[in-house]
Amino acid sequence: MDGQPTAEVRAQIKDIPIYRDSLARGHFPLLDKPEIARGFPDNWMTPALATALENGDAEFVLSTGTNHARMQIIRPPYFLLRSYYQLWSEHPDIAHTWQEGCRRVSLTTVLATEHVARVNAAKRGTAPDPSPGPTDRRLDSRTSYVNLRLDPARWERDEVLRMLGEIDAARQTHPRGWYHLDCSGYHLAHLLLKIGRWGLWDAFPPPASIIHAYEYTPVNVRRFLAQHFACPVIDLFGSTELGYLYSGDRRGRYRPHLDGMSVELLPVAPGSEIFQLIVTSVRNPYMPLVRYRSGDCVRTEGGVPDPERIVRFCGREKELLPTPHGPVAQGDLDDRIGAASPRIFLHQLRTGGDGPARLAYTTFDGAPLTGAEHTALAAGVRELTGRDCRPEHHDHLPIGASGKYAWLATGA
Structure with missing residues (x-):
């Protein structure tokens, strides 16, 4: 599957300026956040959208900006809440x-x-x-x-x-x-x-x-x-602009919730089994997204590009760490940390400057890792990233301006 939109999707987007060239060429490239923002909101404006904004059926909101610059979008009021409620009301657990x-x-x-x-x-x-x-x-x-x-x-x-x-x-x-x-x-x-x-x-x-x-x-x-x-403790995946797409269940398997959507998976690098999530969605009628690069990364059962076989949401594409063995995602480091010690709570890999990388961490009980745990953690990170690592216990790690934690710091 090449990810190109169906005839039904094309009919729904035919009047939206941002898609005019793609419709004329008969081919839709990946849609990135900077392209969405360029010329906003005129690049999305149609007579129907103008009417919806005037009568309150559509509104301007900002994305959270957790891992990228905050992006202005247009959507129906309570779009995300309704998506959440629908998923909650249908989840078997x-x-x-x-x-x-x-x-x-x-x-x-x-x-x-x-x-x-x-x-x-x-x-x-x-x-x-x-x-x-x-x-x-x-x-x-x-x-x-x-x-x-x-x-x-x-x-x-x-x-x-x-x-x-x-x-x-x-x-x-x-x-x-x-x-x-x-x-x-x-x-x-x-x-x-x-x-x-x-x-x-x-x-x-x-x-x-x-x-x-x-x-x-x-x-x-x-x-x-x-x-x-x-x-039940359920994991939920989605975004401000898309709504919710997948949920976990009590056994850790992921269930798709793709009404009005389709998903394609593309490797983040040649030969990589980390895939970037590409979404086509008409769930939001005022800002349908075609082949939208969400910036999220997943792993699948068997390492195949099949959206039905996603087993892990493993972080953001912009936060991939280049290594001699290929890109490493947040979830890859997380697996090594969980294997080294269940006591580690927060962590941040700091790779800037000369010398070994430093893995700053806190623990649930406040005590540093034992010698064996420390050794296992350093060895696991070295095997994963191809560089020496020095674990460092902290009492506190700073939180980002978005209210969320960054797993990777590459500055000096």
Whole structure:
């Protein structure tokens, strides 16, 4: 399959300026983020879109900018939320919590919380409160956001108690005491560590289901979460501009959710079994994306370019590390770290400057690796990257401006 759009897709995009040349040539090249931004929004404008923007059926939003510059897009209001709700309502492991009317509590980046507060303030015609209260952080009748700090490692005891109180308030609205926890895996792990440190387990009601999304969740973090919860813990993959595409299940297999979409996989380098995800989607009628290079990387069963056989979302293409053995993805390093020690929490490979690479890490228990663990980690990284590595224990690793962690630092 060459990834070219079907006749049905071509009919839906025939009036969009950005696709005129491709339609005339009969061939669609890969669509990158800079091309989407060039001439925006005129390169997407049609009479139907202009009408939709005028009457509120379409809106301008920004992508999260986690691993690239923030990109302005046009989409229907609550596009991502509706995609999430559809997936939650259909997922075989957790659909029962949707059908039971569970409230959704979101524990993720402060940028997500601030976005909700801005939307609510705009509805009122006021400026957003710099410290938005619970009402300002409600996305709709079912979903609320609780985090108000960029770095969850810096949460204070009173902040944790506030969040636990809001979680319990959501729980109390359900006759069976159920709620659904939506989170970044890192943020939930930080919360569990804070709860353990301050002995607050009695204040934390266990959720009925958990989805972690927003960023790559390392093997050790998934393992740590699984040790603390008896409910399903589901991995979810998607983006602001596309909606949600795949979800994991209780056994770690991925299920596609590709309504209005098709996916092709292209190797990131000749001979590589790491594939970049190329998506054609008309799910968003106001900004359909044809052969869009999402920037995400996957591995498949058997190393074949088959979207039905994806077994791992392994990071971002812009964060691939060149090595003598070919490109290395975030997931490849993560596997080595998980094999060396389940105690490692956060990590960042620092390759800039002369001398060996440094692997900065924190642990769940706060203690450095043992001699055997240290040796296994250094050897694993050296085998993977082809360069010597010096593991370095830290009490804290900085979080990015997006509220997410970078696994690789290549500057001096």
